[in-house]
Every structure is written in structure tokens, then in C-alpha cells.
Amino acid sequence: MINWLHSKLHRPEKGWDPVDPVWAQQYAAAEWQMVDNALLDKLEAQLGGLQGKRILDMGAGAGQYSVALAQRGAHVTWHDISHTYQRIAQQKAAVAKVNLHWSLGYLEETQALQPASFDLIFNRICWYYCQNDKAFAKQLCGLLAPGGLLYIHAPNSQFHGDTLSTSAQWRTVLNAGMGIKIGHPMLPPRGIATLFADLPISKLEADYRDPRNDVIWVWKASDGSRTS
Numbered sequence: 458m459i460n461w462l463h464s465k466l467h468r469p470e471k472g473w474d475p476v477d478p479v480w481a482q483q484y485a486a487a488e489w490q491m492v493d494n495a496l497l498d499k500l501e502a503q504l505g506g507l508q509g510k511r512i513l514d515m516g517a518g519a520g521q522y523s524v525a526l527a528q529r530g531a532h533v534t535w536h537d538i539s540h541t542y543q544r545i546a547q548q549k550a551a552v553a554k555v556n557l558h559w560s561l562g563y564l565e566e567t568q569a570l571q572p573a574s575f576d577l578i579f580n581r582i583c584w585y586y587c588q589n590d591k592a593f594a595k596q597l598c599g600l601l602a603p604g605g606l607l608y609i610h611a612p613n614s615q616f617h618g619d620t621l622s623t624s625a626q627w628r629t630v631l632n633a634g635m636g637i638k639i640g641h642p643m644l645p646p647r648g649i650a651t652l653f654a655d656l657p658i659s660k661l662e663a664d665y666r667d668p669r670n671d672v673i674w675v676w677k678a679s680d681g682s683r684t685s
């Protein structure tokens with residue numbers, strides 16, 4: 458509710474941007490240096506090639522994965538709230554000579570995107586910015602084409618170790634226990650996978666080798682029904 462109200466009062470189309478431009482430049486410079494090509498290869502293999510595939514980079518930031526996926530032949534939609542990151546991503550896309558589709562808004566604001574249309578949704582290090590974790594899982598499932606793949610890399614509540622403030626700890630508990638989300642608390646380890654329990658998926662694979670990050674691969678059922 459609080460995050461929803463905040464989103465109504467702070468509008469990206471009116472120039473609001475939560476990202477500090479100096480930080481954005483630093484983050485972009487670092488992230489553009491360390492694109493994970495092994496991950497891109499794995500995504501490509503899972504999708505049986507990227508040529509012509511429809512991909513949503515959800516919370517795409519500086520666009521390093523949007524551009525890399527487009528360079529491999531995919532039709533990529535960049536979606537993010539930040540003008541600053543959009544400008545950086547647009548410059549990078551121009552240099553790489555790839556065309557991206559641009560979609561500015563909160564994670565929840567995907568009404569202009571076609572439902573059930575994406576072969577891959579790529580969601581890296583921004584899950585916690587959603588306003589309601591369960592609703593966001595459902596929204597992403599709805600955007601996936603039948604048989605489509607959702608890749609999530611999400612830091613969990615262990616990410617900051619013992620350094621979380623008391624207020625942040627309480628917000629984590631409120632969100633995980635009661636679904637009351639104030640700000641952007643991360644879910645507890647292994648929390649995201651549970652959000653898909655009632656959704657029409659055919660397979661979910663979780664990689665918990667790094668205890669501070671949940672890495673989840675979710676395949677939507679081909680016929681829209683839940684099969685596992």
C-alpha cells in the first residue's frame with residue numbers, strides 16, 4: 458500500500474528518477490565490464506537459440522544484458538524506471554548498432570506490453586523493488602508465452618549479512634510473514650521459488666549455491682496449466 462501510494466506520487470514520465478546519476482555511471486561502467494557470457498550461452502541453449510526470440514529485460518538498468526541478448530538476434534524490450542539508466546542503455550545500444558524496444562515505468566507497469574508474449578523474461582538484481590512479491594510472480598508468469606522461461610537472479614535477506622538495521626530486519630519480517638511490504642526488503646533465502654506454487658508452470662530449478670542469492674529458472678506450462 459505504502460509502495461503503491463509512493464508510485465502514484467512519483468512518476469517517471471514526469472521526470473522522477475530514483476537513481477543517482479553518479480552512482481548510475483559507476484554501476485554501468487562496472488557492470489558493462491562483467492557481462493556473464495556463460496549465462497548468456499546457457500539461456501541461448503535453453504531457448505534453442507536466441508534469434509528472433511522475444512525477450513523482456515525486467516529492471517534492465519544500464520542495458521548490458523538487453524544489448525548482449527539483442528546482439529545474439531533477440532527482440533529485446535528494456536523495461537526500467539530510470540531515465541538515467543535509459544539514456545546510458547540507449548547510448549550503448551546505438552554503439553552496438555542494435556534496436557531495443559523501450560518501456561519506462563515501475564516493475565508493475567507493463568500494461569502496454571502484450572500478455573503471454575515473451576519467450577524469456579530476464580530479471581536480474583531488482584526483484585526486491587516490486588511492490589508485492591506474490592503479485593509480481595503472477596504478473597511475470599502472465600507476460601511469459603506458453604513454454605517461456607523466466608530467469609531470476611535475486612539477492613536475498615542474507616545478502617547484507619549481519620549489517621541490516623533493525624528497521625530493515627522488521628520490514629523483512631513484515632513482508633515475508635504478512636505480505637506487508639514497506640520499501641524494498643529482500644525475501645528470505647529460498648523465498649522466491651515458493652511464490653510460484655500456484656502458478657501455471659511446468660518446471661522450476663533453483664540454484665542456491667550462493668547462500669546470499671536465489672537464482673531461479675521457471676518454465677511456464679505450454680498449455681497454461683500447472684504440471685509440477
Ligand SMILES: C[S@@+](CC[C@H](N)C(=O)[O-])C[C@H]1O[C@@H](n2cnc3c(N)ncnc32)[C@H](O)[C@@H]1O
Binds near residue numbers: 518519542582586
Ligand atoms: C541493481 S540494478 C540492476 C539492473 C540490471 N538488471 C542489471 O542486472 O544490471 C536495479 C535496477 O532496478 C531499477 N529499479 C529500481 N526500482 C524500480 C522500480 N520500482 N521499477 C522498475 N525498476 C526499478 C533501477 O533503475 C535499476 O536499473
